[in-house]
Amino acid sequence: MDADFAFDRGPDAALIADLSADLRDAGYTADAVRDAWGALADTAVGHGLHGPALTALAGRTDAAATLARLLFLGVGTARDAVDAALPRVGAAGLERLALARIDGDEVVPQALLRPQDYGGTGGTGDTDGAGEWWIASDLDEAALGGPLPTGHVLGVGGASLTLAGLQLTTPVERVLDVGTGCGIQALRARRAAASVVATDVSERALAFTRLNAVLNGVDGIQTRHGSLFEPVAGERFDRVVSNPPFVITPRVAGVPEYEYRDAGFAGDDLVAAFVSGVGAVLAPGGTAQLLGNWEYRAGADGLDRVREWVAASEVPLEAWVIEREQLDPLAYAELWVRDGGTAPGTRGTPGTPGYADLVGAWLADFAARGVTGIGFGYLLLRRPASGAPRLARYERVTQPLGDGLGAHLGQALAAFDALAALDDDALAATRPVVATDVTEARHHLPGAEAPSVIELRQGGGLARTLEVDPALAALVGASDGELTAGQLIDAIADLLEVDAAALRADLLPRVRELVFTGFLRLA
Structure with missing residues (x-):
């Protein structure tokens, strides 16, 4: 793909529109692909194993099967079958768009173009939240038959979908997508924003972003080249989103530096730079959301490092940071060594030449900084x-x-x-309502009349489980919007024969927590 070619300009915009029409007419959807090769093969494809899917597609000549081979799996396909599956564009059009090349009677893919559900991202503007995009990206390890090139532009993976689902859905004017890659976050952000600026250090990534925007009929996305906030210096945005190249990588010879996951920073310095610098491009009231890693050094808590980054921002910031998992240095090293090349015979596979050296480089890098663990999570x-x-x-x-x-x-x-505007007296005057996804579980010791443990469980949101005492359980159970929190507390105090003022002082802070976490809402 020519990195300087602007897909959203000139006559090829019409060609991309024709490609979109061909894909639609062919029924090239995520459901059609899954149905074509079945659940087991679909799981295998997710593990980089294409054999079961190719076996399921063998002998099929319909358009959806042809496109699944060529554009989803990245397998060379007969030219006459491609021309039949894409009557407007044909193999020649794919070559013109640098998505494939023609080699005699065979069409050889140069990129993947996969249908991607986005119904789970909870965006605005749809009556049911359902929808689908076609996302172009570079060939993956299975299609290449070997390790990824360092300039690889990643398609839609688990982290991409996670951040897309985390994006706030309230409408805003301007959004900045830092490190846009194939553009999935920019497409998602555009559903709630009037305009999006997408940046990346890779011109190739920006070309894919432009292609994917035009292919899916999404306007209002502007691409700019550069690192972090340099391309937008002096500008302000209502929202910033980023799935940055946060992977911690040793800065030593022989360790590949993949652009899609490594920005050339040492340790967790990239996430630190993002956190301490993003305030400068946020408008007052603006939010930033990103995924990231942080190190645990010499036994110190990794979340405390994130606190320090927030405190280092010249623009004061509020922070909500959620750590989802923590890996030890060996597990982290093996994860990212495998990520770079999973085909047999490459350095990314345990037992093959070079694997131990790469893992050793990661471990030495961590040891030099006293790293005992690596956290991963969400930052808002x-x-x-x-x-x-x-x-x-x-x-x-x-x-x-x-x-x-x-x-x-x-x-x-x-x-x-809303809670920040309410003192305790004002909060006591509100009428709480328990959320519809909240359930209660009571655990009794054998023969005991009173429960030893009472739990409130959240079906949606962050799926929290809270252990509560009988007083708070009673308040939540009676929160139907009819009585105020103060009236409920007084009634519970009378029932339990305890001091009402003391119970109010105990319960109101916990009511605040339940409202914030979504167990209760204020009518």
């Missing part, structure tokens, strides 16, 4: 609209989560702002 930062920062929440949430958390995060921010 906000520049206060006025006044000093109030939100500073650093927590670990390790339970499995559902899709589309963006709406939940937005509701939590709105609840935090």
